Amino acid sequence: MLFICYPKCATCRKAQVWLDQIGVAYTFRDIKLENPSEAELRQWHAASGLPLKRFFNTSGLQYKALALKDKLPAMSEDEQLALLATDGMLVKRPILVGGGFVLVGFRQDEWEAKLR
Numbered sequence: 001m002l003f004i005c006y007p008k009c010a011t012c013r014k015a016q017v018w019l020d021q022i023g024v025a026y027t028f029r030d031i032k033l034e035n036p037s038e039a040e041l042r043q044w045h046a047a048s049g050l051p052l053k054r055f056f057n058t059s060g061l062q063y064k065a066l067a068l069k070d071k072l073p074a075m076s077e078d079e080q081l082a083l084l085a086t087d088g089m090l091v092k093r094p095i096l097v098g099g100g101f102v103l104v105g106f107r108q109d110e111w112e113a114k115l116r
Helices: 010-021 038-048 061-065 068-074 077-084 108-115
Strands: 002-005 027-030 095-098 101-104
Touching (some): 002 010, 038 095, 101 108
Antiparallel strands (some): 095 101
């Protein structure tokens, strides 16, 4: 499994502690140092079944600075994916990529359902 997070994020740290406690093996990736590519985001979006908006870190400073709340509705999916790929801090985290699933944001009950 691939665990993508920002180490300074409290939610990411909580998710990582939980994964460690239940003994899940994963590869760690710092989203700020190695942001997801457009191809990865496209693949994860398709596998997640979630609306693309869920991949945006709507509480992040970058999201607010770029006024994306107002701009996203007018952007195509391709434009949104290209934008997400420019900066890992725009991407909602943590992300857990496993065999046949992608989880975005840490909701323990949702993660438990996929991992147990």
